[in-house]
Amino acid sequence: MRYPHHIKIYKKRWHLVVTFLTIVLPIVFIFVFSKIGGISAxxxxxxxxxxxxxxxxxxxxxxxxxxxxxxxxxxxxxxxxxxxxxxxxxxxxxxxxxxxxxxxxxxxxxxxxxxxxxxxxxxxxxxxxxxxxMVREDLKEASFVFGAQGGIKKLLHFTVPGGFLNKASMDGNIPILTFGIIALLLILFSMNKLIWLPLLKQSHDYSHE
Incomplete structure (x- = not known):
């Protein structure tokens, strides 16, 4: 079975491994550091x-x-x-x-x-x-020809086709503060790896078509 390009990237083994780790590791950190910090997971x-x-x-x-x-x-x-x-x-x-x-x-x-x-x-x-x-002028002209005039139509048819860290810091709870920073970094890495990088690669592919 052949998959579109933006789906095939999710079928690669390394991507599945990274996805699994970014889901499992934050949960492990939560339990470990909650035990160390003496708070409820x-x-x-x-x-x-x-x-x-x-x-x-x-x-x-x-x-x-x-x-x-x-x-x-x-x-x-x-x-x-x-x-x-x-x-x-x-x-x-x-x-x-x-x-x-x-x-x-x-x-x-x-x-x-x-x-x-x-x-x-x-x-x-x-x-x-x-x-x-960066939008090509021919695409703008095509959108105008097909009736995508005005901001709303362009928007619909063309333009779009850590609060507990502060408390932990004030309380001097270093383990929980460390956990919060690690969890934040993992969330940012996960969003970049699973969402934005595939979208960026797909946008580059479309720009060359």
């Missing part, structure tokens, strides 16, 4: 799950904002005006906004999500703008 799973939900919400909001801003900056005049402004804003440290968010919204989910959005949105925005500039 179930509580750690709950905290990780809550952090994961916050990251997902922040990521969805960041992607939506990045796409909307990218479409609004479609004209050269708008981009010339707003791009330097966004460039200055993205260099502003997100941690400086954390006390302001805490005063306005208190210490809770909203503050955490807003902080994550301010951290995520800029690289997504600039990557999206860079990708839109």
């Amino acid at each position: 179930g509580g750690v799973f709950v905290d990780i799950g809550a952090s994961f939900v916050r990251v997902i919400f922040a990521y969805i909001i960041s992607v939506a904002l990045a796409i909307v801003f990218s479409l609004l900056l479609g004209s050269a005049k708008a981009e010339a005006f707003f791009l330097p402004l966004f460039d200055v804003l993205q260099s502003f440290p997100s941690f400086a906004l954390l006390p302001i968010f805490s005063i306005w919204f208190g210490v809770g989910n909203i503050t955490a999500i807003l902080f994550l959005v301010m951290t995520m949105v800029w690289p997504i925005l600039f990557s999206t703008l860079s990708s839109l500039h």
Whole structure:
């Protein structure tokens, strides 16, 4: 049986091994370091799950904002005006906004999500703008001919075809803090290995067709 290219990459033995390890190793680390730190492994799973939900919400909001801003900056005049402004804003440290968010919204989910959005949105925005500039002119003309005019139609048919670490640090719980850093690195590695690298390879294949 022949698989499409973007599916065949998941059939390679090394990819299956890496996938298995990135799923099993974090679970092992959770149990080991929870025993060392003297806390409940179930509580750690709950905290990780809550952090994961916050990251997902922040990521969805960041992607939506990045796409909307990218479409609004479609004209050269708008981009010339707003791009330097966004460039200055993205260099502003997100941690400086954390006390302001805490005063306005208190210490809770909203503050955490807003902080994550301010951290995520800029690289997504600039990557999206860079990708839109790389779109071939013949594809843009084809989208115009087939009726994909305006931001919404282009969006639908063309453009788109760790909270417990702070507590552990304050409590001086070094084993749990170490576990949190390792778990975070494993999550980042897993997302890059299982999602973004295959998508990047697939995008390169399409660009050469």
